[in-house]
Amino acid sequence: MSSENxxxxxxxxTELERRCLFLAAHGRTPSEIVLETDLTMPRVAEAMRGAIDKLGARNVTGAVTRAVRLNLL
Structure with missing residues (x-):
């Protein structure tokens, strides 16, 4: 895991990871992301887990925060 410094x-x-994080950053729940994107719940969960892992975060909030700090969103 890399540090911010x-x-x-x-x-x-991925574009999907970025889209799901963007929607989460704007208050969407996974269920709302499914409805808004026509993706399945497992696909949304996979995209969120991938983003969390790549960003070295513990949860969606941490991933969103790190993505914003890195200008990825």
Whole structure:
């Protein structure tokens, strides 16, 4: 896991990971993301887990915060 102060490049999020994080950052729940994107719940969960893992976060809130700090959203 990288820290915010290191010089490593930011992680590359997929378009789907970025979209799901963006919607979560704007208050959407996973159920609302499913309705808004026509994705399945498992696909949304997979995208969110991928983003959380890539960003070295513990949860969606941490992933959103880190993504914003890294100008990924």
């Amino acid at each position: 290191d010089l490593s490049p930011p992680p590359e999020l």
